[in-house]
Amino acid sequence: MSRVDQGAAAMAEIWRGGMLESTHLGHAVICDAQGVVWQAGNPDAVIFPRSSCKMIQALPLIETGAADAVGLTPAHLALSCASHQGAALHVGMAGRWIADLGLDESDLRCGAHEPYDRDERDRLIRGAEAPCQLHNNCSGKHSGFLTVTRHLKAGSEYVEIDHPLQKAIRAATEEVTGETVAGWGVDGCSAPNFAMSLTGLARAMASFATAREGQGRRASAMARLTQAMASHPELVAGEGRACTELMRAMGGKVAIKTGAEGVFVAILPEQGLGIALKTVDGNSRASEAAIAGLLVRAGVLDAAHPATQKRLNPVQKNWRGVETGEIRLAPGFL
Amino acid sequence: MSRVDQGAAAMAEIWRGGMLESTHLGHAVICDAQGVVWQAGNPDAVIFPRSSCKMIQALPLIETGAADAVGLTPAHLALSCASHQGAALHVGMAGRWIADLGLDESDLRCGAHEPYDRDERDRLIRGAEAPCQLHNNCSGKHSGFLTVTRHLKAGSEYVEIDHPLQKAIRAATEEVTGETVAGWGVDGCSAPNFAMSLTGLARAMASFATAREGQGRRASAMARLTQAMASHPELVAGEGRACTELMRAMGGKVAIKTGAEGVFVAILPEQGLGIALKTVDGNSRASEAAIAGLLVRAGVLDAAHPATQKRLNPVQKNWRGVETGEIRLAPGFL
Numbered sequence: 076m077s078r079v080d081q082g083a084a085a086m087a088e089i090w091r092g093g094m095l096e097s098t099h100l101g102h103a104v105i106c107d108a109q110g111v112v113w114q115a116g117n118p119d120a121v122i123f124p125r126s127s128c129k130m131i132q133a134l135p136l137i138e139t140g141a142a143d144a145v146g147l148t149p150a151h152l153a154l155s156c157a158s159h160q161g162a163a164l165h166v167g168m169a170g171r172w173i174a175d176l177g178l179d180e181s182d183l184r185c186g187a188h189e190p191y192d193r194d195e196r197d198r199l200i201r202g203a204e205a206p207c208q209l210h211n212n213c214s215g216k217h218s219g220f221l222t223v224t225r226h227l228k229a230g231s232e233y234v235e236i237d238h239p240l241q242k243a244i245r246a247a248t249e250e251v252t253g254e255t256v257a258g259w260g261v262d263g264c265s266a267p268n269f270a271m272s273l274t275g276l277a278r279a280m281a282s283f284a285t286a287r288e289g290q291g292r293r294a295s296a297m298a299r300l301t302q303a304m305a306s307h308p309e310l311v312a313g314e315g316r317a318c319t320e321l322m323r324a325m326g327g328k329v330a331i332k333t334g335a336e337g338v339f340v341a342i343l344p345e346q347g348l349g350i351a352l353k354t355v356d357g358n359s360r361a362s363e364a365a366i367a368g369l370l371v372r373a374g375v376l377d378a379a380h381p382a383t384q385k386r387l388n389p390v391q392k393n394w395r396g397v398e399t400g401e402i403r404l405a406p407g408f409l
Numbered sequence: 410m411s412r413v414d415q416g417a418a419a420m421a422e423i424w425r426g427g428m429l430e431s432t433h434l435g436h437a438v439i440c441d442a443q444g445v446v447w448q449a450g451n452p453d454a455v456i457f458p459r460s461s462c463k464m465i466q467a468l469p470l471i472e473t474g475a476a477d478a479v480g481l482t483p484a485h486l487a488l489s490c491a492s493h494q495g496a497a498l499h500v501g502m503a504g505r506w507i508a509d510l511g512l513d514e515s516d517l518r519c520g521a522h523e524p525y526d527r528d529e530r531d532r533l534i535r536g537a538e539a540p541c542q543l544h545n546n547c548s549g550k551h552s553g554f555l556t557v558t559r560h561l562k563a564g565s566e567y568v569e570i571d572h573p574l575q576k577a578i579r580a581a582t583e584e585v586t587g588e589t590v591a592g593w594g595v596d597g598c599s600a601p602n603f604a605m606s607l608t609g610l611a612r613a614m615a616s617f618a619t620a621r622e623g624q625g626r627r628a629s630a631m632a633r634l635t636q637a638m639a640s641h642p643e644l645v646a647g648e649g650r651a652c653t654e655l656m657r658a659m660g661g662k663v664a665i666k667t668g669a670e671g672v673f674v675a676i677l678p679e680q681g682l683g684i685a686l687k688t689v690d691g692n693s694r695a696s697e698a699a700i701a702g703l704l705v706r707a708g709v710l711d712a713a714h715p716a717t718q719k720r721l722n723p724v725q726k727n728w729r730g731v732e733t734g735e736i737r738l739a740p741g742f743l
Contacts, residue, residue: 096594096691097688098413184729201534257428336430356434356690
């Protein structure tokens with residue numbers, strides 16, 4: 076276990092006018108079922124996975140029987156793993172979900188923020204309507220949390236560290252990462268977020284990648300979540316976002332998920348591989364370039380696809396559409 | 410002259426739940442009239458100053474006689490050095506300025522983007538009105554550019570690298586930095602941005618800091634611009650922004666200016682000091698913490714002022730107002 080700024084590798088470069096303007100350091104690990112198969116930077120770096128671990132946080136939703144007890148569909152499971160745009164699609168689905176549970180928006184504990192989706196944002200502003208907790212990018216995860224909480228007949232304060240749901244998430248986290256959690260913090264959505272090594276996170280993603288339905292409770296839950304995410308890219312993030320566009324480009328075969336502070340993970344079921352990476356500075360232009368590069372390297376993403384180029388080596392343009400520079404992976408990163 | 414990622418120092422740390430989540434590297438230099446008096450990281454790092462050099466780009470506005478020919482006030486000069494919010498205050502002033510020149514918004518070459526100011530943004534959305542070039546954070550600089558262009562009877566494409574205005578800016582840049590420019594790129598507002606060493610930028614800021622009116626054309630222009638910025642903090646950025654709040658906290662005695670990709674500069678006339686810094690990754694939470702720390706260290710900013718604390722060591726809160734962590738200067742940075 077190391078500090079996040081120890082042993083980092085050059086990950087991405089920002090160029091302007093043919094000159095280097097900024098650079099990003101990071102760590103990246105690829106695991107298969109046996110362990111680390113590739114690394115850049117320091118695989119022992121301790122990180123907060125932030126939203127990249129939502130599929131781990133969703134395991135109790137299936138494993139407690141809560142999801143099936145209320146008949147959740149794969150779309151609900153995808154939304155439970157989402158950092159969504161707060162578009163009408165996401166807000167409407169989360170709202171119907173908790174209404175079907177007999178609950179309402181005030182039962183959520185994620186807080187409200189202006190939606191990233193422009194149409195929904197503008198609709199709110201035109202109507203002088205405040206954003207609600209359903210607009211929070213984590214409202215799908217929290218709808219899942221409420222589903223488990225209700226199923227367990229547990230207390231309403233489901234984001235408390237000693238709540239049965241969070242205890243179940245902590246246990247699942249330690250099982251799938253193969254590590255004792257290194258600590259915890261409060262996430263942007265108020266849920267506990269458990270710290271882990273980057274290798275632990277990649278190992279967890281490899282567990283998801285090698286899990287198959289019918290191989291036991293844990294493996295079935297993992298396989299269902301991976302399939303749900305990969306099959307519903309529009310629910311996991313939203314139009315224009317890296318997760319959505321790259322998953323679409325991979326044709327439903329791979330699940331990927333971003334997290335705040337420059338985290339990105341990928342689950343590659345056909346290859347049995349899990350990927351985890353983080354930029355030391357928390358920047359996402361670099362984490363998006365790096366995950367695109369690693370997915371191309373793994374043979375699951377077409378380097379020539381527009382969604383790939385938009386992240387891997389994007390030309391930077393200014394407000395008048397004039398080319399100003401480009402983002403590149405650092406030489407030697409891959 | 411070195412790459413921006415060579416020899417950087419630990420600048421700022423992002424903590425969550427008592428654990429380190431992300432870190433930022435950077436370079437910082439303080440110069441007086443004789444040269445470097447303090448440094449962190451690599452003073453020879455080559456950077457793009459971006460918007461931090463707007464007071465250099467405004468020198469021809471005064472030195473050609475253009476500003477006085479049309480009776481520009483200190484407020485106009487402050488706006489010419491601004492990266493403003495696009496609030497009604499800024500948009501209205503820039504619009505009247507170019508109208509008084511007999512020009513209109515279509516003569517600008519900065520491009521349009523949604524204003525950062527919430528009230529003005531919401532007003533546009535409610536009225537289904539598109540943002541115009543006056544909303545661009547650089548519209549004050551470009552109003553100054555148009556003023557010079559008209560005064561010189563030069564061509565309308567004033568952001569071209571071989572336009573007389575840009576040639577004058579390049580010459581002024583080399584004179585005040587004491588360096589041949591290291592290259593150039595196109596900025597977000599389409600103007601050329603000249604690359605320089607961080608020491609060159611700090612040396613230029615020290616020149617501004619030691620300049621006094623009546624000591625010649627260059628020194629008079631510098632002193633007027635510094636005084637204009639320091640006296641009109643609301644015009645240089647806007648409500649809630651670091652430049653505005655920190656300049657207000659310093660009572661009009663110091664001019665500071667941010668630039669994209671984590672640049673920050675300060676001009677301290679009473680001390681005769683110039684400060685320049687840049688984060689390697691381009692992050693601004695770290696550049697804001699660092700400039701606040703250096704201004705406190707220089708004795709011009711009160712460490713206990715709320716505007717200082719908001720940048721120097723801010724507690725991070727989430728959407729429900731729950732404390733999640735803090736930003737700190739890296740140990741040993743100051």
